[in-house]
Amino acid sequence: MSVFLPLLETLDAELLAPLARVGPVIVSSLANYDTSSFPPCSRYILLDHDSSFTLDEIISYLDNGAEKVIIPLPWANDIIGIIPSERLMLLLDVGAASAVSDRIRNGVSGVLIKTPTVDPDLISSVSRFFSQGSLYVLPTTPISPSQTLLRNLWGTKAGLVIPTSQLTLSISSDKKINVADAFITPLTSDRSDGLFATVVSSFLQGGRSLGLVYSSVASIKESILTGKGVYHSRKHGLWKKGETSGATQDVVSIRLDCDTDALEFSVIQHGSGFCHLNRASCFGGLTGLSALESTLKSRLVSAPAGSYTERLFKDSDLLRSKIMEEADELCKAESKEDVSFEAADLIYFALTRCVAAGVSLADIEASLDKKARRISRRPGNAKAQWSNRSTTKTSPPPLGSPPKPEVNPDEPIRMRTYDLGNISKPDRAKLLRRPVLNSDQMIAKVKPIVDDVRIRGDVALRELTAKFDKIKLTDVVTFPPYASETMQIDESVRIAIDKAYANIRKFHEAQVENSTLVVETMPGVTCSRFARPIARVGLYVPGGTAILPSTALMLGIPAQVAGCKEIVLATPPRSDGSISPEVMYVAHLVGASAILKAGGAQAVAAMAYGTQTVPKVDKIFGPGNQWVTAAKMLVQNDTDALVSIDMPAGPSEVLVIADCTSTPAFVVADLLSQAEHGVDSQVVLVAVNLSDEELSAIETAVDEQAHALPRVGIVRESVAKSIIVKASSPEEAISFSNDYAPEHLIIHLKNASEKVSQVDNAGSVFVGPYSPESCGDYASGTNHTLPTNGYARQFSGVNTLSFQKHITSQEVTAAGLMELGPIVATLADCEGLEAHANAVRIRLRELAK
Template sequence: MSVYLPIVDGQTDDALLQCLARIGPIIVPALHAGSTGSSSSRYILLDHETSFDLEEVVRWLDQGAEKVIIPLAWATEVVGILPPERVLLLLDVANASAVSEKVRNGASGVLIKTPALDLDFIGSLARFFTGSAVHVLPMDTSIPPSTYTIRELRRTGAILVLPSSLLTLSTSTAQQINIADAFVAPLVSDRTDGLYPTVVSEDGKSLGLVYSSVESIKETIVSGTGVYQSRKHGLWRKGETSGATQQVLNIRVDCDLDSLEFDVIQYGAGFCHLNTPSCFGQARGLASLQKTLQSRLESAPEGSYTYRLFNDPALLRAKIMEEADELCRAETKEEVAFEAADLFYFALTKCISSGVTIADIERSLDKKAKKVTRRKGDAKPQWAEKVAESTAGPSKPSLAPAPPPLVEDAPIKMRTYDLSQLSPEARSQLLRRPVLKSEEMIAKVKPIVDDVRKRGDAALLELTAKFDKAKLTTTVEFPPFVPESMQLEPAIREAIDVAYANVRKFHAAQTQDSTLVVETMPGVVCSRFARPIARVGLYVPGGTAILPSTALMLGVPAQVAGCKEIVLATPPRPDGTISPEVMYVAHLVGASAVLKAGGGQAVAALAYGTETVPKVDKIFGPGNQWVTAAKMLVQNDTDALVSIDMPAGPSEVLVIADATANPAFVAADLLSQAEHGIDSQVVLVSVNLSDEAVAAIEREVDAQAHALPRVEILRQSVAKSLIVRTSSPEEAITFSNDYAPEHLIIHLENASSWVAAVQNAGSVFVGPFTPESCGDYASGTNHTLPTNGYARQFSGVNTLSFQKHITSQEITADGLRGLGPVVVTLADCEGLGAHANAVRIRLLAMQ
């Protein structure tokens, strides 16, 4: 565990680098990665001045770099590709809270640039990134932090990053701090003599327990030799009299910062004063064999077997091959152990004869473990039973296996898991959603948003021609809308009218017209009343489906809430018109304008306004990644002063089914959501169903999918979907609550009795005759619902979404006499004299 991390800035003395390497990794900017040597553990830092090259990043890791530090804007390029334990995220204070869960899980920690070392703020950051290593790099590099700051910062759980220009091997000054002073600053000791227990180890094996002092630690760091503190004789330089010296490779601190471990190379007779390698007795196993072979290499008598092995390479090679073959043929546990021991003996003999130690082998293993790329690993032709693949040549390194290809004629099937057989980690994986590359998409959509913000209608017209292939002369349609734009077949018009009536009736019942009035104490009356959000923007997607239903679900509650301006935005068709179904709904809900634009450009126009597009106060509606990213971008721009409804992701449904469920109904419910897009999330939670019952549902899924027009979308989305087998309704409901689906469909016996157990869901569909489609279109509930697990925190769109609540209070003179002293006391407690004075001056006036 690191106490602090140095970062190379500019020219750094080699002696300083060698000393720093003994106490932990060193951060090296990518531009200097080739000039600092490779003997130390390195973190490679990529900043915004560095061009991103994934192959080069992989090459650094393959060559032994411990970690790479990647700017947040590039995180999506490596998350899911590089091992999380090899990645740190580079953040500014401003974007620290913008890290998605997926990105956070794709890294082992963060490095945050901060203007100042505010301990309270850094402590809150460490708590926000619980489970991740938090490194803090102060931007002020003119003066080093004090030892007090280093100690307190480390206690918050954060690790300080110090530029090498602030570090020195000399005595600490106002301009630089001694590297050992910085190292010992946060250490604590629970001993009365202030010493630190120190475990000395070699090749991972303990040699003994000693004690260190601040003075001995400092000398060890600078000298690179073992220096300890004897409780009887003071400073103890190991081997000074006996000749059994030590080279110190690394100094590590334990998790409580109160004990140390020195990783050393021990010379001479051994560590112990009894001339044994360890204070805990003689070496065993491979360590003992290595010592014996090293001794035999120097003094084995001629004619001995070991002498023959060291001096006859052909014999040694034959024995290694013989023992390897016997190990491959071994079958029982005892046989495998016996033959492996023989192979280790001859293999280690080969190593010792070549000057290779167990430590060298372990270092090679560690280096190989750090490689990110992997080759296929087939045996060479002379060893393989089948050589056909081998003769085709070496396979190209790859970062991740390709997904299995979809076979056109294969059954359309879901993946099945049994909850009782899953580990907690595997269960958590089932609850995860696909990666939403929000940071990457925000970076891509920002130029579009900025263009509309600066150039208004001109940018809108150009972007609509580019993305929607529609050449327009005007961006907005205003009422009254021409009848030709709303021409519909009578059946469609009637269906929309019925849906409109049902949705309006349900949402009208949600309005809060009355004022809440509470007298909290005599003479103190508090109230709360609702007011509509004046101007709202409703985004209705185009894409692969015409969605007048979304226009209904957004427009009706806005109308019921009393919003003064309702601006509906939707992508135009290639001929520049809007679908008549959407135009008719715009007419029904009283839209004040229809913006003929989609994507990020439509969101930008709603957020900032243009010459013809009215600016709105809140933006609602689903959309693709461009729309979602643009909504996230504008809501964080104080110049826009606009809010959004909720985070959005791919459509979801979770169906809970027991033996009473109709397989055809269940399959139809799953497919109705899966057809939205290839990233739709579909989950079937079966309750104590037999294999045949599950198979019956799967057969229905396959048969119905092949009969539907969007079969190619279904083929891909269903292949990613899940069947989760549970043993009881309680277990199924618990899993659903953890998943927090957008749509929850309950196909259980006495289905309505289980609704009370639902804690997290966007909308619930109860019983065999309540398909999710009804909620999507016309039952009355809203279909704009939280996805991606946000049903834990968000409600679906409703009438209150289009209202804000204002509070008021009215206090009489008698009321202030009772309440005023309380307020004065609290204001004085907080040191806000003007607050207290505002009350005192009134109390004095009433005397």
Template sequence: MAPFLPLLDTHDPAILSALSRVGPVIRPIPSTESELLDSFILVDSNTSPNNDDIISYLDRGAEKVILSLPHASEVIGSVPSDRILLLLDVANASAVSGKTRAGVSGVLLKSPSLELDLITSVSHFFSGSSIYVLSTSPSPPSSLTIRELSSVGAVPVLPTSQLTLGPSNPSQLNIADAFLAPLRSDRPDGLFPTVVSSFAQGGRSLGLVYSSRQSIAESIVSGKGVYHSRRHGLWRKGETSGATQDVIRINLDCDTDSLEFSVVQQGAGFCHLNRPSCFSDLNGLAALESTLKSRLDTAPEGSYTKRLFNDPDLLRSKVMEEADELCAAETREQVAFEAADLLYFTLARCVSAGVSLVDIERNLDTKARKVSRRPGNAKARWSSKSSSSAEPLLPPPAQPSPPDPNAPIRMRKYTASSLSPLERAQLLRRPVLKFDSMITKVKPIVDYVRAQGDAALLELTAKFDKAQLDSTVVLPPFAPETMQLDGAVRSAIDVAYANIRKFHEAQASTDTLVVETMPGVVCSRFARPIARVGLYVPGGTAVLPSTALMLGIPAQVAGCHEIVLATPPRPNGSISPEVMYVAHLVGASAVLKAGGAQAVAALAYGTQTVPKVDKIFGPGNQWVTAAKMLVQNDTDALVAIDMPAGPSEVLVIADRACNPAHVAADLLSQAEHGIDSQVVLVAVDLPQSILSDVETQVDVQARALDRVDIIRESVAKSIIVMVDDIDAALAFSNDYAPEHLILHIRNAADAVVGVQNAGSVFVGPFSPERQVVIRSLLPSCGDYASGTNHTLPTNGYARQFSGVNTLSFQKHITAQELTADGLKALGPIVATLADCEGLQAHANAVRIRLGSA
């Protein structure tokens, strides 16, 4: 509580400025200010505002309204009691009812004199309430009177006409003298311990200093931080360094023996070490605001932060994107993660507009003091209940968010033994896995293609792939000019084709399984190809003929009748010749020039030119994965999918036997796929020297690659987990269930038995003690030409799914054949079970046959 409360009856700017630093003020109505923070509004008996006016004052931020008894009786119950003070003549105080006393937070007493005994008795009558006293005397109270009133918990109200910035005199009291009146120091030197806090950083403590009556008085008048050095006397902060302080508020503690200065720090900082605080560096929102303000002026051209400040559309899109992802978050960890992202972009928006945390907090304070409340319904544009428009709202392509290109390309490091179960679970999460949110985004695209067919495909291909097409489908025979390749590339594809086909032919289910379960009862199972399959081959940031091989060959081996290959076109409308050549090799019946969710929708439902398929295969980004999951759950589509495959990922287990350059190369081989890829290094008892070599190699090798910008983003989301032994490494890997698992460890082949969850395992490279190759199967070989399939489960789905194989393109049909003797033996058993389940028709079908057998 402030030592006194000013009542505005004059408007001297210098007086008002000084008063703003020592507490709230009383403003008589009518008040034209749009914002009334730090104000008490006096509604005396001579004015007649209605209840709406009173509520309006509170909604504009007024701390309290001071009402006469008739006015108070009208609003008590509709306005919170802590926002109302009762205006009374001291002689009428005892006439106030208990109901009225309970409906207000205190009283402002008007009294001819400040008689301490009388005020004390009124204070007892209004026990637990705030007591303010306004003397009708033309002379101000003395400092002694203010101190005595403070001792009984009362605060004098002083008209500004009775206050001055000059020396106190019989008709006016110096503002500093009034403020200092109740202060008492318990120190021999008479100084007051003073905590300096940052108004701009939510009250963060900057340091501890000392104040004297002289320094406090100067601060009130000048608005600058002025303190008292125990060695040098009066200390005007920043007088020589330029690191001055603007004083926002001076607060007394509850014992009136120490102070808090709430300030806005200018220059390098409060601490003599040029830090913002004597206690620690900035963190949280304050640190982020400081960084963003600095980068607004100094961020290098091309950096992401500079792009945000220079591109309002990008910044707007990111704010909306992160708000959407926060709404879709479900777990506590996801909410915290997405809220942090949203706060970053929100604060970037504020800094770019010159808005500070102080401005935000002031608005929050105003809103918190509102009495009236809106219904709080969302605007129609954002409401899930609003009707959808005839034209689908197509989400824009995701904007990349690259880190600072000048920063080292580093993975985040964690020690497994120090992780809590919650922190471990957080590390097992992939960086971007918001399928609910993504399905909401892709549904308009899928619905649009389903409704408009080829017209929608052409429009969306122009929008997302920047390709203007006349037709979406290429049919065989494919023109030779579309398959013109470098000779070395053609030979490499031919070798890969042969190896992959050989391995997948060995997997084919060609024999009929026949089992006689009991005499006369023969059960069988035989394979048939899935008739029509759609193969999605990603494009965009890379040309992937390898994926076309991995999907097309098992479909060809399985005997699928229709093979529709979908891949995004290049800007000129063509398909890469490598992919077209593979389409020719695997006997594709059509090539769809489309990517993303629109391609998945076309395959699932068919269009005027795109054949509908029965099962969709292939990896892709989140848009593709979400679209696959959406259509497989639509009974109208009647389409299956291979697996919910998402962004590429690798987990490398490395011990002291590893070659750091090889480890880094394997990590980067998956990190380059896309910005949403993730790589994980599980370091088994690695000394810091080897770990540092790996980190250095990641940074050096990445910078030498053409796709360094993609790698920079994916590596920033990736992690190093340090464990003590191979058992702990395998336990983490099995929990993570990686798409690719690479073992850079001694006796790597022996460790494979411990692998429970992985898409594909790569064992090697060698034991340094013996310098003998055990087995070397680099992930790149598996990705291209060794024979195994590289279309593998990601996002932890290796716990439930296998990678794509020949059997993925086949379905198995069962048959059973009974002889008469077999029916006699089995029939009574079937009839008994059918009766048990109450299915009489089932039992009857058996009994009729038994009767005629």
């Protein structure tokens, strides 16, 4: 962090060059000059409140060389999570600091505070709130910058933004401060002579150290203002490097170390070198790539006649062929030694090509840095002439991230096996991983959909339903009473739904909190807590590959039992525009107040914001694909929506623990019941002391049962990514399960019920051979909307309390306040909140009359 940031007002080349040497400059997005003409320096782009930018335009700034963009607070929710935090700063009015959420605070690398007056005490309190990032202060009324002001702000861990109209290369005055004076403000020397240790490094050789010298305040100022290497000789005073020898230096940048008692000068060295022994560095000659570059540059000028390097420089076809040859050799190399050998050859020929074209290592590093800073990325696919070439060997899939398997219907459907007894800690950790979900990327994809529905409402819903569900709707919402013909279902299905409804309702009614908790914490002070239903809830019931009336039951019943006033059920329409009659029947049973005929991100957006016909809700529940999950994550972080969600969601998963007392057919059936949900389903078998023969019997049964299923294609892909983990004891198995934190845990162990007490992390547990996970999915009474992706460590499954909120109250008598009041006032004084203390003391004074 710098003690000050210059705010560029005009393109003053004379002033800009010294500023570029000492740190980043702020450029307004409204500036009408071309930043490509700047000297090499870090640029922060200030996106003003009164300007309008698309996300693509903001990314373009970063892709084209800006180090950071400074965004206004109202834009933060739309940008944070898409652009890396280290590339973002927040523009914030000082009075709005307390309104910044943890998500926004953690999503930026610094804050630019706008304030009418520079109050160090106020800035100090703001600095504590943003302690993880850099803090700069931008005065909105003119001030006189001075080293005293800069020093006071630096003491609060903040820097000052100084417009270039208040910076000068001349002597500092009441109205302007010298650039060098501003830069050296925080410098503190731990030496009796007041000098500062200074490391000199080569800009053109990747930061290679050239030597150690000393600087004084005067020499630093001279270097900043002239751009030449100037230091302090302890014998002769001011020392202008190369003044007599010709080995001068151009200063590219000057940086302070973290303790502000030492400096680094990055320079371009001219002449014979930095060292007085006519060497490039005081620490010896060049090595590695720098040495190779130096040799090639000299050979380009005077290569021995007939040498191989001369041939390469003169014969471009030969050089091209050698680069391609060595690249191919590197791709084929396998051992560490072979890879390093072939890479060295390739680098030699590639660097020869660069030197011939006048490209230096510094140019390559600058290009690498520029690519690393890019926000937008190309797909990275190989060009056609390379993409079809085969390699000599195919590596096995790494633990935790198997590739999508090739589908071969003739091969057995098998899982992969690992043994906890002989696996390393890193590989054990990989077994616990779920597939990587790029939530930022998905949120970026769903945001246009969500915004469209938020802005255009029902019109957007109808268009998106036509686009994604291939059905044109006139009305997107159905309200009760629901027509009986929409609920015509088979009698056996109706009876099953009714019985499931009764069981699920009975279990969830037992969870209702109707009583008020009352505690007298001290005489005259009574604290209470009571439950109230969430008024308006949205229930998402997926469509897709399966009809899920069970999900409507699992979400609708606790909402009904909790007493929610409005229950909006959203589900994708069928090809004729209707809703599954089974889902319609459940919606009738649970008292749904509206049925939204939409799926995906558009349904989530409609419930979050409301439309012309879709009621807005306060909390959204339900599973869904990654589009639904991303939309739920997006709207819960939008203060305009003011909506919460039940939990993060991911692919369905089951972990089965089985020993020799288990029935292989039961175990396999439980595994496959989750494998059929989708190709990304997570299926794990933890085998406790099972012999090779017993494991083989299970694997054979997996293949046999899978082939008998109508969804065998889905099962084949999900099982191929599933694992068997060998454990030596039930305790080791349950320990692994607790680390995995599965959505569903099924225990096929001897005395299974005795093991439940050891379970710390699971969405729902199924105990013993006759408790298949299917019972919990449909009708036993427990809820099947459960945390996935390991979130069972932090989240509960959906239950009645999920649809309630708790309110606390307190009632303090006069006698109680006489006892409690002084305690409260003392603590308020401690925190410096005088109004809080006054609210108590004004009452105590009244009581004392």
